[in-house]
Amino acid sequence: MKEIEIVFLGGGTAFYEVFEIIRRINIVEKKYKIISILDDNIELHGKQLNGILIAGNLEKVKEYPNAKFVFGIGSMKTRLIRKKIMAKLGIELSRFESIIHPQTYIDSSAKIQPGCIIHPGVCIGNDVVVEHFVVIAVNSAIGPYTYISSFAMITSLVVILSNAKIGKSVFVGASSCITEGVEVGDGAMIGAGTIISRNVPNGTFFLGNPARMINKFEIPKDL
Amino acid sequence: MKEIEIVFLGGGTAFYEVFEIIRRINIVEKKYKIISILDDNIELHGKQLNGILIAGNLEKVKEYPNAKFVFGIGSMKTRLIRKKIMAKLGIELSRFESIIHPQTYIDSSAKIQPGCIIHPGVCIGNDVVVEHFVVIAVNSAIGPYTYISSFAMITSLVVILSNAKIGKSVFVGASSCITEGVEVGDGAMIGAGTIISRNVPNGTFFLGNPARMINKFEIPKDL
Amino acid sequence: MKEIEIVFLGGGTAFYEVFEIIRRINIVEKKYKIISILDDNIELHGKQLNGILIAGNLEKVKEYPNAKFVFGIGSMKTRLIRKKIMAKLGIELSRFESIIHPQTYIDSSAKIQPGCIIHPGVCIGNDVVVEHFVVIAVNSAIGPYTYISSFAMITSLVVILSNAKIGKSVFVGASSCITEGVEVGDGAMIGAGTIISRNVPNGTFFLGNPARMINKFEIPKDL
Numbered sequence: 001m002k003e004i005e006i007v008f009l010g011g012g013t014a015f016y017e018v019f020e021i022i023r024r025i026n027i028v029e030k031k032y033k034i035i036s037i038l039d040d041n042i043e044l045h046g047k048q049l050n051g052i053l054i055a056g057n058l059e060k061v062k063e064y065p066n067a068k069f070v071f072g073i074g075s076m077k078t079r080l081i082r083k084k085i086m087a088k089l090g091i092e093l094s095r096f097e098s099i100i101h102p103q104t105y106i107d108s109s110a111k112i113q114p115g116c117i118i119h120p121g122v123c124i125g126n127d128v129v130v131e132h133f134v135v136i137a138v139n140s141a142i143g144p145y146t147y148i149s150s151f152a153m154i155t156s157l158v159v160i161l162s163n164a165k166i167g168k169s170v171f172v173g174a175s176s177c178i179t180e181g182v183e184v185g186d187g188a189m190i191g192a193g194t195i196i197s198r199n200v201p202n203g204t205f206f207l208g209n210p211a212r213m214i215n216k217f218e219i220p221k222d223l
Numbered sequence: 224m225k226e227i228e229i230v231f232l233g234g235g236t237a238f239y240e241v242f243e244i245i246r247r248i249n250i251v252e253k254k255y256k257i258i259s260i261l262d263d264n265i266e267l268h269g270k271q272l273n274g275i276l277i278a279g280n281l282e283k284v285k286e287y288p289n290a291k292f293v294f295g296i297g298s299m300k301t302r303l304i305r306k307k308i309m310a311k312l313g314i315e316l317s318r319f320e321s322i323i324h325p326q327t328y329i330d331s332s333a334k335i336q337p338g339c340i341i342h343p344g345v346c347i348g349n350d351v352v353v354e355h356f357v358v359i360a361v362n363s364a365i366g367p368y369t370y371i372s373s374f375a376m377i378t379s380l381v382v383i384l385s386n387a388k389i390g391k392s393v394f395v396g397a398s399s400c401i402t403e404g405v406e407v408g409d410g411a412m413i414g415a416g417t418i419i420s421r422n423v424p425n426g427t428f429f430l431g432n433p434a435r436m437i438n439k440f441e442i443p444k445d446l
Numbered sequence: 447m448k449e450i451e452i453v454f455l456g457g458g459t460a461f462y463e464v465f466e467i468i469r470r471i472n473i474v475e476k477k478y479k480i481i482s483i484l485d486d487n488i489e490l491h492g493k494q495l496n497g498i499l500i501a502g503n504l505e506k507v508k509e510y511p512n513a514k515f516v517f518g519i520g521s522m523k524t525r526l527i528r529k530k531i532m533a534k535l536g537i538e539l540s541r542f543e544s545i546i547h548p549q550t551y552i553d554s555s556a557k558i559q560p561g562c563i564i565h566p567g568v569c570i571g572n573d574v575v576v577e578h579f580v581v582i583a584v585n586s587a588i589g590p591y592t593y594i595s596s597f598a599m600i601t602s603l604v605v606i607l608s609n610a611k612i613g614k615s616v617f618v619g620a621s622s623c624i625t626e627g628v629e630v631g632d633g634a635m636i637g638a639g640t641i642i643s644r645n646v647p648n649g650t651f652f653l654g655n656p657a658r659m660i661n662k663f664e665i666p667k668d669l
Contacts, residue, residue, distance in 0.1 A: 123361040123379070328466065328549075362603070432655045
């Protein structure tokens with residue numbers, strides 16, 4: 001089978017992570033070929049990451065009519081504008097590839113929508129839904145029947161137990177735990193090492209064990 | 224070699240987890256075949272999970288004289304009656320299979336008794352003993368010389384350090400840590416994200432970092 | 447290719463862990479052969495661990511001019527003298543082997559110096575530096591651009607986020623998290639389940655979530 005050509009959106013650390021995941025995938029079956037990186041930071045243009053050229057701004061996506069895209073933009077600080085960046089590009093969802101490390105343990109009934117990045121050691125239980133553009137970092141575990149909304153970022157060694165609902169563009173810090181049936185509202189931020197056992201409202205920052213609300217903040221209407 | 228025929232006891236989420244583990248085991252060597260599920264909830268009878276029929280009540284175990292059994296009953300709430308359910312079935316221990324994911328890291332000196340379920344990413348150190356009907360969930364680590372008593376449930380991303388002793392039917396919540404040499408008494412419950420650095424008496428619930436006793440409760444005499 | 451002959455320094459638990467890692471490495475390619483164990487505890491001399499003889503004191507290293515060494519000495523309590531023990535042996539760094547479990551996820555730009563032990567499930571991001579004689583235990587994650595100094599011991603299920611700096615002979619307890627950009631000073635000790643979000647001075651013990659300084663202690667000048 002012909003390799004799928006990938007244009008990577010974002011010239012940051014996520015590139016290296018995805019490069020490494022693709023390297024592992026390709027050992028078994030030569031599935032992907034990263035052909036280009038795009039980033040709006042013009043200082044990066046012309047540079048290379050692992051031998052792949054950062055070829056220009058994100059709007060250059062039009063120049064790759066046959067490629068698939070991987071969305072590698074976003075961090076704790078920029079997570080709330082990830083959707084806006086995506087929307088501006090005007091690429092349909094089906095052109096995004098979800099990049100899933102082979103050493104993951106994903107129940108066959110779980111649904112992973114396009115544009116996700118799933119790191120090694122991740123376990124995803126039965127009937128989980130992971131919407132588009134979600135990142136789940138290394139060694140995290142998502143319990144059965146849990147719903148993770150679009151653009152959420154679940155970092156390393158996080159546990160989300162069963163029947164939980166994670167809102168849009170939520171950030172869950174490392175070593176945190178979200179217990180059974182809890183709802184975390186859109187745009188919320190959960191700090192590292194936080195144990196969430198009650199619902200978290202939209203646009204709030206929770207931290208600690210037990211978790212306390214540290215502050216509230218404005219979130220975009222269209223998250 | 225002929226496949227081992229498995230009758231799965233319990234029609235809940237554990238079935239999907241074990242199904243997935245067996246699927247991985249069978250990729251390397253076709254070892255197990257799940258032929259039936261039994262559960263005392265009559266509303267489930269006649270339904271299928273991943274194509275396997277829930278064929279009737281647990282007492283139907285007698286109808287499978289040549290099969291092995293996997294015990295997939297129990298949760299945080301029902302953990303204290305797991306032994307009673309088992310005892311009523313009157314099946315000898317040797318007819319239970321321990322289902323161990325291939326991506327685990329178990330020292331060859333560790334002893335895993337029959338009826339356990341060990342999830343991917345689990346690490347078990349030298350000279351550990353894991354008694355029968357213990358569950359150890361994804362990415363948890365059990366240090367050397369630690370003893371885990373029967374029917375204990377160790378959930379996801381738990382660390383139990385060396386020389387610890389975990390009592391019968393103990394439940395250890397996700398993202399918890401039990402430090403060196405600590406004894407956790409029979410039937411105790413450790414909440415999510417709890418750091419245990421002192422002994423925990425029988426029939427108590429500990430929670431938090433640092434851990435505090437939240438309450439005491441009656442435990443069955445014959446745990 | 448001829449196997450690399452290994453003399454293991456230390457007759458404790460680390461031996462079993464390294465034995466297991468080497469067993470896994472050798473399944474794919476017969477790379478290592480442990481030929482001897484040395485330990486200064488004379489009560490161990492003549493005993494065997496997994497069939498390998500504990501042949502005498504550490505000073506016997508001279509008797510193995512063609513072997514490589516693995517340094518398996520040290521624990522939370524003895525971590526501050528690990529360097530002194532090493533220095534006394536007078537073996538050059540290049541004769542130490544780093545033993546890395548195959549089920550690890552290490553970015554190709556990360557630098558692992560000689561003498562390290564890296565357990566299964568460990569993830570190491572881009573541009574990380576791990577100096578000599580560092581141990582990283584099971585399922586821990588080290589973020590990009592982080593620097594881990596010599597003789598540090600990172601235990602199980604630890605997360606160290608990006609751009610952090612871990613000092614010499616630091617001990618990081620299980621289930622801990624060290625957040626972005628934090629510096630942990632030489633010889634410091636981080637207790638189990640601790641969340642570090644500010645710098646930690648040399649020779650201090652931090653514990654808890656949020657972390658508090660529990661005490662200070664003298665550290666050797668030449669750590």
